[in-house]
Amino acid sequence: MLTCGSVDDGKSTLIGRLLYDCDQVAEDILHSAREHSPPDAIGPGGLDFSYLLDGLSAEREQGITIDVAYRSCVVLGRTCQIADCPGHAQYTANMATAASNCDAAIVLIDSRAGLLEQTRRHVRICAMMRITHIAVAINKMDLIEWSQAKFTAITAEFSEFAKDFLFDTVTFIPVSAPFGCNLVNRAPELKWYQGHTLAEWLSAVVVTRKNDAQLRLAIQVVTRTADGTRAYAGPLLRGSLQQGQDVVVGPQAYPARITKLHRSGEIVEQAEAGDAVSISLDRQVDLSRGDWIHSNHKLAEFSNQVAADIIWFNDQALTAGRSFWLKGLGAW
Incomplete structure (x- = not known):
């Protein structure tokens, strides 16, 4: 499972808080995160929850995620492997690599900003990678006074955008990551919401991997x-x-x-x-x-022509007629 969305939408904070609330953080990591957290951190004991994942010095200095951070977490009895992905456009390749190995995704949206272009890009990549179960965590609800109207507007916008993608399920969850609202514990400010918490969704989502005989x-x-x-x-x-x-x-x-x-x-x-x-x-x-x-009963097919959906990361436009090196299975 991966977290994705635009920069500063709160992905690392959400996963850090989820790990904390599920008692899945080792004492030495917790101590180190508290020691390096900024003075204005609002977590228990002055903890910035994102520091439980942002391990690179550059990440902590800039307050962003650069590399994909992988964490294993037991949520309501179910073991999940979580990939926390960067939100900056320049690190989209890292997000796509993580998505290629995931079965489900948590898409974060800042409730104040709505559905941004980088978030849309991440959702398209999830669809390309055949991720079929999406939880849309509309974050920072505390900063919009827990507005149900704003939550409903964002869900409508996302639903319209994603209507042509082949997602099996899309679940919308209002959350406030730093305060742990609707992650494991329900928020009294969100009495109008009767759906799953994030932990409940993680424990209940049904993942079926298609595994055919073509070894x-x-x-x-x-x-x-x-x-x-x-x-x-x-x-x-x-x-x-x-x-x-x-x-x-x-x-x-x-x-x-x-x-x-x-x-x-x-x-x-x-x-x-x-x-x-x-x-x-x-x-x-x-x-x-x-x-x-x-x-031995289903041989690989050989061809000098392929049709594929690709994700293009180069600043220069992809143009017909150019020659490229193709790397497959680790070899050029």
């Missing part, structure tokens, strides 16, 4: 095990893997069988799409970074 394992690194055999490591992009499974390796489509399967350094019987794995094969095969392993 695709991208090789990123080749190593040697303790007994001298080769091991091939990389992300399992599609399908599933099992020990003893027959596969096809490399562009030459050599047949092989998986003899060992590791995930997170441990031997496992099976791995699913999204896992980072390492495998050993029953024969020596010359594979390197950029090669792949695929199913």
